[in-house]
């Protein structure tokens with residue numbers, strides 16, 4: 001398994017992976033496949049390799065296939081540019097439990113650490129998502145709050161656990 005930064009050329013397969021993710025793990029994400037399916041290719045390119053550098057993504061590859069991904073978002077706003085936000089974490093069902101998730105978080109954290117001025121990484125997890133919560137805890141993230149009734153999912157209204165990691 002290889003983890004590397006995604007480029008604009010990866011946008012079509014990243015789009016296919018994430019449209020599957022929004023359907024297959026609907027409770028885990030705040031976007032639906034229907035919403036995202038309408039986004040133009042330029043949106044997907046900005047999501048994984050924003051020309052301004054404010055959004056970068058990493059992919060996990062197995063036998064040349066994209067089997068997982070994560071995105072790190074930065075901001076140029078002077079008062080909040082010390083914070084990075086991790087979104088869109090997904091590993092294909094058939095590749096789980098083999099370390100891809102941890103390798104992706106590690107690559108995302110390396111990107112945050114090497115970006116000048118970034119001091120904190122944040123993320124949110126839907127309540128009850130034990131695999132993701134354990135993964136983030138194993139990478140050092142700690143919970144700092146819970147947003148009640150944060151999202152409407154196919155299985156009802158769910159809270160979001162907010163986590164952070166100082167770097």
Ligand SMILES: CC(C)(COP(=O)(O)OP(=O)(O)OC[C@H]1O[C@@H](n2cnc3c(N)ncnc32)[C@H](O)[C@@H]1OP(=O)(O)O)[C@@H](O)C(=O)NCCC(=O)NCCS
Nearest residue numbers: 025028089090091096097098099100101102131132134135
């Ligand atoms: C969460 C997810 C990304 C984990 O990916 P993965 O490749 O299976 O994770 P890894 O194999 O790297 O496991 C890393 C750690 O995560 C935790 N973990 C992973 N799967 C787990 C499970 N089923 N139950 C409990 N803990 C689990 C463990 O702490 C594990 O470390 P360990 O193997 O040393 O115990 C994957 O299950 C997934 O894509 N889920 C659906 C989408 C999702 O929930 N995304 C997160 C949105 S916030």
